[in-house]
Amino acid sequence: MPTDIKLRAEIRRFDPTVDAQPRYETYEVAGQDNWRVLDVIRSIYQHQAGDLAYQFACRAGRCGTCGVKVNGVPVLACQERCKPEMRIEPLTPFPVLRDLVVDRSEVEARYEQHALTPQRATAYAGGPEAIEPRLAEELCHMGSCLACMVCVSGCPAVAERAFDGPAFMLKLRHMAKHPADTGARLAQAVDAGMLECFGCDLCTQLCPADLSPAQAIREFRREMIFGKDARHE
Amino acid sequence: MSRTEVFAEQTDVLIAGSGAAGMRAAIAAHDAGAKVVLLAKGPRRANHTRMSGGRYNAVSGLNPDDSTDAFFQDTLESGVGINNYPLARILADEAMDRAYDLESYGLAWDRTGIRKYYMSMTGGGTFVRTLGSVDEGIGITEVMLHQLHQRGIWICDFHMLADVVQDDNGRVVGGLALDLAKGVWRYFSAGAVVIATGGASQLYETSSGPAINTGDGIAIALRAGAELVDIEFMQFIPISFVYPPSARGYTLTEPAHYGMRHFDPKAEAAHLVNNQGERFVLKHDPVRREGSTRDVLARAIMLEILEGRGTPEGGVLMLPDPQVFDAFLKERPIYVKRLLENYGEGQARLQEPIQVMPSALYTLGGVRIDPWCRCSVQGLIVGGEAAGGVHGANRLGGSSMSDIQVFGRRAGIAAAEDAREYAGAGASQLEKARARAAVLEACFGRSDGVRPPEVKQRIQKLMWDHVGIVRSGPKLTETLAAFRNVREHVLPTVKVTNKSRVLNREWMEALELENLLDIGEAMAASSLQRQETRGAHYRTDFPATDPEWTANLIVRREAGQLRVDKKAIVTLDPAPAAREKIGAAA
Numbered sequence: 001m002p003t004d005i006k007l008r009a010e011i012r013r014f015d016p017t018v019d020a021q022p023r024y025e026t027y028e029v030a031g032q033d034n035w036r037v038l039d040v041i042r043s044i045y046q047h048q049a050g051d052l053a054y055q056f057a058c059r060a061g062r063c064g065t066c067g068v069k070v071n072g073v074p075v076l077a078c079q080e081r082c083k084p085e086m087r088i089e090p091l092t093p094f095p096v097l098r099d100l101v102v103d104r105s106e107v108e109a110r111y112e113q114h115a116l117t118p119q120r121a122t123a124y125a126g127g128p129e130a131i132e133p134r135l136a137e138e139l140c141h142m143g144s145c146l147a148c149m150v151c152v153s154g155c156p157a158v159a160e161r162a163f164d165g166p167a168f169m170l171k172l173r174h175m176a177k178h179p180a181d182t183g184a185r186l187a188q189a190v191d192a193g194m195l196e197c198f199g200c201d202l203c204t205q206l207c208p209a210d211l212s213p214a215q216a217i218r219e220f221r222r223e224m225i226f227g228k229d230a231r232h233e
Numbered sequence: 234m235s236r237t238e239v240f241a242e243q244t245d246v247l248i249a250g251s252g253a254a255g256m257r258a259a260i261a262a263h264d265a266g267a268k269v270v271l272l273a274k275g276p277r278r279a280n281h282t283r284m285s286g287g288r289y290n291a292v293s294g295l296n297p298d299d300s301t302d303a304f305f306q307d308t309l310e311s312g313v314g315i316n317n318y319p320l321a322r323i324l325a326d327e328a329m330d331r332a333y334d335l336e337s338y339g340l341a342w343d344r345t346g347i348r349k350y351y352m353s354m355t356g357g358g359t360f361v362r363t364l365g366s367v368d369e370g371i372g373i374t375e376v377m378l379h380q381l382h383q384r385g386i387w388i389c390d391f392h393m394l395a396d397v398v399q400d401d402n403g404r405v406v407g408g409l410a411l412d413l414a415k416g417v418w419r420y421f422s423a424g425a426v427v428i429a430t431g432g433a434s435q436l437y438e439t440s441s442g443p444a445i446n447t448g449d450g451i452a453i454a455l456r457a458g459a460e461l462v463d464i465e466f467m468q469f470i471p472i473s474f475v476y477p478p479s480a481r482g483y484t485l486t487e488p489a490h491y492g493m494r495h496f497d498p499k500a501e502a503a504h505l506v507n508n509q510g511e512r513f514v515l516k517h518d519p520v521r522r523e524g525s526t527r528d529v530l531a532r533a534i535m536l537e538i539l540e541g542r543g544t545p546e547g548g549v550l551m552l553p554d555p556q557v558f559d560a561f562l563k564e565r566p567i568y569v570k571r572l573l574e575n576y577g578e579g580q581a582r583l584q585e586p587i588q589v590m591p592s593a594l595y596t597l598g599g600v601r602i603d604p605w606c607r608c609s610v611q612g613l614i615v616g617g618e619a620a621g622g623v624h625g626a627n628r629l630g631g632s633s634m635s636d637i638q639v640f641g642r643r644a645g646i647a648a649a650e651d652a653r654e655y656a657g658a659g660a661s662q663l664e665k666a667r668a669r670a671a672v673l674e675a676c677f678g679r680s681d682g683v684r685p686p687e688v689k690q691r692i693q694k695l696m697w698d699h700v701g702i703v704r705s706g707p708k709l710t711e712t713l714a715a716f717r718n719v720r721e722h723v724l725p726t727v728k729v730t731n732k733s734r735v736l737n738r739e740w741m742e743a744l745e746l747e748n749l750l751d752i753g754e755a756m757a758a759s760s761l762q763r764q765e766t767r768g769a770h771y772r773t774d775f776p777a778t779d780p781e782w783t784a785n786l787i788v789r790r791e792a793g794q795l796r797v798d799k800k801a802i803v804t805l806d807p808a809p810a811a812r813e814k815i816g817a818a819a
Binding site for chain 2: 002015017018032034035036038039042045046050051052053054055056057058059060061062063064065078079097098099101103104105108111112115116117118124126127128129130131132133135136137139140141143144145146147175178180209210
């Protein structure tokens with residue numbers, strides 16, 4: 001049974017169209033220990049700050065649009081259990097639209113630029129397409145990336161170097177594994193800064209969908225050294 | 234007061250909605266040569282399709298016992314005979330081709346062999362026919378989104394369609410949208426507007442869909458003069474999460490509930506018990522028991538809760554079958570994780586009782602369309618959950634995924650054609666758009682009044698209590714009066730406390746209120762008229778299904794008043810060739 005608790009949330013407030021500087025506002029919330037961070041944010045909007053800008057849609061860890069930083073760690077607000085003391089901020093390093101909502105225009109432009117559709121040598125001939133069941137399963141696991149940018153936000157290489165980030169590497173690897181794809185995915189990954197990855201595996205630990213962008217990067221690196229055939233090892 | 238600023242844009246086809254129906258329409262319209270703009274109310278990935286388990290009904294030919302005729306028959310039986318037959322037939326005939334389209338986009342359907350799809354059963358079906366993929370609705374929307382990216386289709390994130398704009402003949406010539414991220418109005422003049430904004434599950438206190446599904450497009454079409462059909466039918470999923478608050482109402486998926494019945498029509502589904510330990514479903518359906526259809530189960534559970542035999546949190550208990558865990562983990566790992574996080578390990582392993590409750594899932598009714606998704610308003614095309622007629626009084630599990638692909642594509646093709654034939658100048662209607670925008674700004678200046686979330690909760694409670702799973706004449710009449718009161722006395726006092734125009738949630742909710750109220754009223758009015766029980770529509774004062782009511786209710790607005798008319802169902806055209814003709818708008 002959930003128990004009642006008092007929560008203290010400090011939220012970064014910033015409207016770039018009017019404010020010179022961001023500010024932090026503190027809210028006291030009466031909640032329950034099984035609440036998610038999103039429940040706390042929604043309660044603050046309902047009862048204390050009607051002008052709070054925040055984003056969510058599915059509340060079930062699927063749309064990937066409610067990413068925020070809680071005490072410095074990027075998470076999905078709808079999945080992260082609340083804590084008695086929280087500092088809630090928008091995902092870095094993205095431009096802020098207002099308060100907790102970031103502008104994803106550049107993120108989408110990158111997805112577009114990476115051409116993440118199977119680049120087919122010959123037109124799709126009608127189905128079922130020849131795919132090994134185990135590979136289909138693996139493709140689907142990679143296909144469940146939420147594009148939530150939690151891993152990109154947490155990646156130390158992204159913060160310091162010219163690297164698109166783990167999520168994009170995962171999607172490129174997804175395409176590289178697709179049997180119909182003929183795209184130069186390894187070259188794309190390298191162009192997008194893959195070699196800047198430190199191999200710290202933080203992306204895997206942060207991923208709300210339990211995926212491993214780090215593993216995708218390791219596979220690309222193996223491919224660089226041993227060639228394409230090594231990918232099914 | 235200064236003139237409301239509206240930025241003018243131009244396109245051939247304007248699509249509202251970033252779920253699969255909208256995206257499939259965008260792909261089809263683009264491939265037919267049209268310039269397309271797609272409006273997403275939130276970020277483009279915030280849509281209902283993405284939340285779906287992605288189960289997809291189609292006749293693949295891999296089960297020799299199944300056929301498109303059987304799929305069609307299942308659809309009619311589930312719809313209790315009031316489906317629009319031509320639409321149901323098209324669904325059965327075209328679903329598989331659209332499943333192949335998704336595969337061509339890069340979706341890897343689950344397989345048991347290199348060229349053999351994995352298939353299962355979902356609610357209401359009689360054959361093993363349903364396809365799926367481990368990445369569920371996420372995978373479907375993701376491969377489609379990259380197709381839009383590849384085509385360079387202009388996607389406007391955070392753009393809420395506020396209304397369509399019509400010329401003096403009533404033809405739709407564009408759409409007025411609020412760019413929520415910038416807080417500015419944009420008028421897109423267009424040769425055709427596609428409504429693919431999904432359903433109105435947000436009308437209810439407990440719902441499964443995303444928070445933005447407030448039925449905007451359905452209400453916009455109704456205001457523009459379109460007819461709604463079957464709008465009294467709202468599908469409730471029987472099995473959804475009870476807590477934590479953010480997850481309340483989110484679908485708990487069928488494999489956990491179906492147990493071995495997921496693979497074998499003769500097997501038992503998980504038992505449902507009340508707080509006395511009684512298997513209450515037996516009172517309602519002694520034959521199919523817990524394997525019954527969604528409408529029967531949702532009603533059975535709701536009655537137990539209403540009659541005080543639920544859990545303290547407001548649910549009942551499901552006793553899952555641990556035998557099915559390995560298959561469940563393999564097929565639906567995302568749901569296993571949700572169970573683990575929301576309830577605990579015992580529940581995730583299907584070893585302990587799971588609390589469940591019904592939740593508003595799918596708007597069965599919607600805008601009345603023809604086989605090419607045209608409605609009675611020229612230039613307006615409607616596809617997906619926003620349209621009505623395909624599923625009738627109840628929907629087969631796994632049929633919405635095929636519906637949105639099949640009719641999304643048809644909507645896109647028809648829109649491209651209508652845009653090509655349109656010779657007028659939508660841009661000349663900018664002043665009409667500006668006038669409408671000025672009205673929608675009114676809530677900004679008010680100092681006294683009520684905040685939009687409070688009004689929304691009031692509507693949601695009325696709908697859940699009286700226009701939900703259990704309905705009656707007196708309560709529906711009472712609700713209609715309450716809605717009139719909200720419209721006349723509360724809506725004009727709605728105030729926005731937020732002074733910023735950028736991402737102003739209160740303002741967005743204020744715009745949603747009118748849409749919610751328009752559809753809520755239509756639902757209550759048609760529910761009152763339908764004096765029987767059928768499919769998802771249950772009347773305590775008319776508990777039997779009446780053959781006299783094997784008919785559709787059509788709702789439209791005349792001079793601001795709702796009109797509800799009973800009409801004969803649309804059966805199959807005796808000349809099948811005519812179904813394939815795109816033709817001009819009726």
